Amino acid sequence: MAKDVTSREENYSQWYNNLVVKADLAENSAVRGCMVIKPYGYAIWEKMQSVLDRMFKETGHKNAYFPLFIPKSFLSREAEHVEGFAKECAVVTHHRLMTNPDGPGVVVDPSAKLEEELIVRPTSETIIWNTYKNWIKSYRDLPILCNQWANVVRWEMRTRLFLRTAEFLWQEGHTAHATKEEAIAEAEKMINVYARFAREYMSLPVVVGVKTESERFAGAIDTLCIEAMMQDGKALQAGTSHFLGQNFAKAFDVQYATKDGSLEYVWATSWGVSTRLMGALIMAHSDDNGLILPPKLAPIHVVMVPIYKTDEEHSAVIGRMNLLKAEIENAGFTVEIDDRDNLRSGFKFAEWELKGVPVRITIGPRDLQNGTVEIARRDTYEKMSVSRDAVAGTVASLMEQIQENIYKKAYDFRESRTCKVDTYDEFKEKIENGYFVLAHWDGTPETEEKIKDETKATIRCIPIDTFVVEEEGRCIYSGRPSSRRVLFAKAY
C-alpha cells in the first residue's frame, strides 16, 4: 500500500481523495470548492480533450466560444431551466474595486453596481440560443453544430476533487436542427461518441441509457447518459446528451424559414462531459498502491529506473537507457528516465506506481551483462526479463494488453455486481451491497422518489444498449405493471 494512501477497504472515499492529491493530479485551492489541476492531472485531461475534440470534428462539429457571463434575466426565459440552474451560482454584482477609505486593502466600489447582475455560466444554453437567434434565418443556415471547451461554475455546497467542484472544465455541444428527427439522431450520435470514448480510451465499460423525468437536464425533453460502475459498486454519470426539443428556440424566439417559406421553431440538442471523467478514470481502475491508467490516456507510458552502485555502472546503465528510450519513443510512446540521485529505487518504484505509469523498466549491471532489461506491468505487477532487442516490441504489445486488461477487469467486476431483482427486500439488500440492480418500476416519479428516500438508490437510466430487458413484470415497490426493467444504483 502506498505511503499515506488509505486502502479502499478501509475507506473508499478517503482512498480516492488521497490518490488525487498524492499522485499530483489536483488539489484544493484557496477558493472554496475550486481546484487546482496540477500538471500531471492536466496532462491526462489534455489527452482526453484531444481525442474527444477529434471525435467531435469527425462528426462534423466546429468549436466556438461564448461569453463567461449570462445576464440574470436570461436564466428565467426557459421555465424549467431556471429551476435547475438559477440557484447556487456565482453572481457578479459590481465591476470595480477601490482603495479602502477606512483601512488597508481594497473594497468594492459601491458606485460600480451593475444594472443587471451577471451569472458566471453554469451551462450555456441561454447565452448560446440568444446568439443563435441572429445566426439562423433560413433552413440553409441549419444545422449548426458547435462545441465549446470552457470553464463553468455551480456553487456546490459539498465538493470533491474532480467529482463535484464549484468550477470545473468541460465541453458543451450545442446544436440546432430543422427537424425533430435530426435533433434526436444528433443526441443519440453524441451519447454514442461518449460511450465509444469511455470504452476505447478510458477502458471504462459504460451503460448507455435514458434518464427518467426526475433525473433529466432542466429544460430537456430527453436526457441520454452513460453510467459507469466504480469499485465500490456505485454508479457515476460520466456524460449526458440532451434532446431539448423546441424549448430554447421558443424561449429565445429562434425560428427559421422552411423551403416553402413558412416559419418553424428550431430543434436543439446539447451534450457535455467534464473533468468529472478524471474522477471516473481514477476510481474505476486504481488500486491501493495508486493510479492505474489506460495507456491511451497515460501522459508517461514507460518509466525507466536505473540500478547501480558505482559511477561507472551508472553511466553504463543510463547510456543503455537513452538508446532504448529513443527506440521506444520511435514506436510512439513517451518515456521518462528517473535519474534522481537522492532517492532509492524502491522509493521511485512506489512513486511511479502511485502515478499509474503502465510499464516500468529497470536496468542494472547484471542486465547489461546479460543483454536484458526487467519490465514490470503496473496493472498486474507481473515482471519479466526481456532481451534488449525485444524491448520496443514488448512495450508496444504490453500497452495493448494493459488497455484491454483493465477494461476487462472493470467489465467483469460490473458483471459480477449486476443482478436482476424481483422483490423489494432483495432490492434493498443488493443496493446496500453496492450492486447495479435491474428491476421493474411502475414509471411514476412518486415511486422513484420513495425508493430513493428509503434506499438512496436512484434510477441511473433506462438502458438502451446494455442490460436491455424488455419483459412484462411488476414494480418492485408498488406492484403495478411494468414493461421493462430499469437500472437502479447508488450514485456519485
Place this chain on the structure above:
Amino acid sequence: MAKDVTSREENYSQWYNNLVVKADLAENSAVRGCMVIKPYGYAIWEKMQSVLDRMFKETGHKNAYFPLFIPKSFLSREAEHVEGFAKECAVVTHHRLMTNPDGPGVVVDPSAKLEEELIVRPTSETIIWNTYKNWIKSYRDLPILCNQWANVVRWEMRTRLFLRTAEFLWQEGHTAHATKEEAIAEAEKMINVYARFAREYMSLPVVVGVKTESERFAGAIDTLCIEAMMQDGKALQAGTSHFLGQNFAKAFDVQYATKDGSLEYVWATSWGVSTRLMGALIMAHSDDNGLILPPKLAPIHVVMVPIYKTDEEHSAVIGRMNLLKAEIENAGFTVEIDDRDNLRSGFKFAEWELKGVPVRITIGPRDLQNGTVEIARRDTYEKMSVSRDAVAGTVASLMEQIQENIYKKAYDFRESRTCKVDTYDEFKEKIENGYFVLAHWDGTPETEEKIKDETKATIRCIPIDTFVVEEEGRCIYSGRPSSRRVLFAKAY
C-alpha cells in the same frame, strides 16, 4: 471592395470592425464587452494555440489549471500589482439566486452574500503564487514551468472585438526559479518564442524590446514585449514576458531551501499572449476585399468553386474537384468545395476573398476539355491556368510563397514607415503621419508623459533585436543626453 466593408482609407477603424463581423470571426454578445468567437474565428485561434502549445512544450513547459476566482485580499498583497489590476474587474459578491418574491424572474438572495468577495481573474499571478507556496520547499522543486490556457476578465470601458474585450482568451505562463539569472533567461526565451511565432506563423514582423517603467506590467521588474506595425502605422503590442524578480515570492512568502540549507525567495516570470493576436493578424495583412491569412494559420487553404450551366457539366466538374481535393489534402492542405446551388460564382468569389482563403481554384467545362484549372492567389489576385497534374504541387508552392510574400509586404511597409528623428517638430509630424519613430529620450517618466500628452505617442519599447541604435544623442524633448534611441509610436 467587399459589400458592406468600409475601405481602409475611408475609415480604418470601421474597416477593421466590418471585417471581423463580415468574415464571421467574432461578434458582440448580449453581455457588454464580451464577444462571441464564431467557428471560423475560433478555428484560427485553435491553430495559433496548437503551434504555441507545441513551442511551450518544446521549451519544457507543462500545462496546468488554476481557479477562475481570486479572493479580493490576494490582489492587495503585491503593492504595485493591486494598483494595476484591482480596478475595473468583475466582482462576485453572492452565490445564490432565488425566485423573486415581488414579481417575475429571479433575484439575488441577500442571505447568500460571500464573506470575502471573489474577483474574476484579470491575470493569475496572485492565485498561482499562493499555490506555488505549497509546491516549493527545496531547490529540487525548481524550476516550475507552468502554462495555463484560460479566460480572463478586465472590465474595459471601451471595447473592440479581439483588441480589447472585457473577457478574452489567453495563455499565461508562470515560472519559478532558484536564481535571478535563470528567471531573466526564461523571460527572454519566451519573448523570443513569441517573436518567432509572430514572424514564422503570423507573417508578422515584430520588434522585440523592453518596456519603460511606466509601461511595465504591474508588479514586474522588467517587461519584454513584441510590437507590430498595423497598416495605419500604429503599433500593436502582441505579447509580453515579465521578469517579476522576487516580488510575488515575497508577497506570498515563497522560499526554498538552497543546497547548503539556507532559505531564499524564489524568482519569477510570467508571459502571455491573447486573442488580441487575432486583431493583429487581421489588421496587419488584410485589404479592402477582406482578410488575407497566412497559410500556416488559415483554417481552409483552398476553396474550389465550380462553373457550370447544365447538370451534366456540374457533375463532371464536381467529379474532377473531388479527385483534386483528395490529392491536395494528401499534400497536407485543407480544401473546401463550394457547391452551393443558390449562389452565383461571383458572390462566392467575394465571400471567400472576404474570408481570406489563400488559394481559389475554379473549374469549368472548358477547363475539363483542356485538362487545366484556374488558380487565383488571395494575396496578389494573380490568376494562372495550371495543368491538372500540377495542381497539388502548385498549391504547395503557393502556400510557401504567400506565407513569405505577406511577411515581406508587412516588413517593407514597416521599413517605409520607420525613421530616425532628431527634432521635436519632425517627431510630431512623423507621429502624426503614422510612423515608427526612433528618437533619443532622456530616460525620465516625466518626459515620456509630456510627449504622450502632447502627441499621443508612447514609447513602445527600447528595441533589443531590431532597430537597436546605441549612439550618443540628445533627448528630442528635453535636450538632455541620451545613449540610445527608443521606439515611439501611437498604439492600440
